[in-house]
Amino acid sequence: MHPPVRLAVNGATGRMGRALLELLRDDSRFELKAVITSAHARQINTPVFTGDDAGTLRYSSAWPAPGVLDAVIDFSGSAGLAAALEYCETNGVALVTGTTGLDASLTQRLDNAHQRIPLLRAANFSLGVAVLTRLLREAATALRDWDLEIVEAHHGRKEDAPSGTALALGKAAADARGTTLEHDAVYVREGLTGPRPAGTIGFAVVRGGDIVGEHQALLIGQGERVELGHRATDRSIFARGAIEAAYWLAGKPAGNYDLDAMLAERRAK
Ligand SMILES: NC(=O)C1=CN([C@@H]2O[C@H](COP(=O)(O)OP(=O)(O)OC[C@H]3O[C@@H](n4cnc5c(N)ncnc54)[C@H](OP(=O)(O)O)[C@@H]3O)[C@@H](O)[C@H]2O)C=CC1
Numbered sequence: 001m002h003p004p005v006r007l008a009v010n011g012a013t014g015r016m017g018r019a020l021l022e023l024l025r026d027d028s029r030f031e032l033k034a035v036i037t038s039a040h041a042r043q044i045n046t047p048v049f050t051g052d053d054a055g056t057l058r059y060s061s062a063w064p065a066p067g068v069l070d071a072v073i074d075f076s077g078s079a080g081l082a083a084a085l086e087y088c089e090t091n092g093v094a095l096v097t098g099t100t101g102l103d104a105s106l107t108q109r110l111d112n113a114h115q116r117i118p119l120l121r122a123a124n125f126s127l128g129v130a131v132l133t134r135l136l137r138e139a140a141t142a143l144r145d146w147d148l149e150i151v152e153a154h155h156g157r158k159e160d161a162p163s164g165t166a167l168a169l170g171k172a173a174a175d176a177r178g179t180t181l182e183h184d185a186v187y188v189r190e191g192l193t194g195p196r197p198a199g200t201i202g203f204a205v206v207r208g209g210d211i212v213g214e215h216q217a218l219l220i221g222q223g224e225r226v227e228l229g230h231r232a233t234d235r236s237i238f239a240r241g242a243i244e245a246a247y248w249l250a251g252k253p254a255g256n257y258d259l260d261a262m263l264a265e266r267r268a269k
């Protein structure tokens with residue numbers, strides 16, 4: 001049993017931040033040291049928890065002094081993740097991030113971060129999507145010539161499209177087929193004419209209401225099709241996955257880690 005992991009949550013007033021705090025409040029494996037959100041959030045300087053065991057923790061936009069944290073969990077946005085990455089790299093702190101919709105330069109910074117810190121990124125922290133990804137790799141290989149379409153649906157406040165998960169599923173299938181999304185993805189069909197080009201991977205996006213997150217991969221042949229799908233109905237599944245990842249990652253040497261490695265290590269125990 002190692003001492004509690006000293007943790008910060010970044011993006012703490014958001015949908016995922018709130019789901020994380022709800023679970024972390026009663027998780028004795030962690031000592032919550034900082035609860036960080038944007039400087040303009042109305043919760044800044046207000047108590048994070050209420051009740052008899054509330055403690056003195058307050059929302060803040062300032063990162064703690066060096067030496068205070070072992071790990072950061074980030075579900076914020078590009079600016080929030082950039083700040084978290086800067087802090088973690090400067091202070092040698094482990095970073096778990098689920099933020100999606102990153103531009104090329106932030107992706108590049110993350111790609112290089114493994115030289116300095118333990119880093120675990122996942123576009124989707126649910127166990128179900130980890131399994132869906134494996135199934136899709138197998139189906140995309142076995143049904144190599146079938147058309148592949150990826151359909152995703154999310155709540156109306158989501159900022160990026162297609163979702164990080166849809167892109168990760170597309171990438172997994174493209175890798176399995178020996179191609180790339182840069183070469184074969186079709187994100188928009190408006191203005192295209194003629195038949196569907198063979199080998200392309202199509203993406204379609206639905207946005208509305210309170211949909212937590214749904215992903216479907218359709219492998220479409222002649223006279224038959226395979227449909228693989230996952231439906232999240234509660235975002236606590238993502239929060240739980242990220243918390244397990246932070247506990248697993250804290251104290252590891254610098255490097256790039258993923259959920260598959262964590263799940264494999266746990267299965268082996
Ligand atoms: N990998 C996964 O499993 C999942 C990934 N996600 C991804 O996580 C991200 C967040 O999602 P969600 O919680 O729904 O989004 P929200 O918009 O609800 O939350 C984002 C939070 O980050 C805060 N924020 C903005 N800028 C900064 C900053 N510079 N520093 C710190 N905090 C900041 C926002 O504050 P304010 O509102 O004041 O701007 C807000 O509280 C998205 O990219 C989403 O796609 C979501 C679910 C699961």
Ligand SMILES: O=C(O)C1=N[C@H](C(=O)O)C[C@H](O)C1
Binds near residue numbers: 100159162214
């Ligand atoms: O923004 C969300 O809500 C979600 N985002 C992630 C994504 O972009 O794939 C994961 C999940 O589907 C919820």
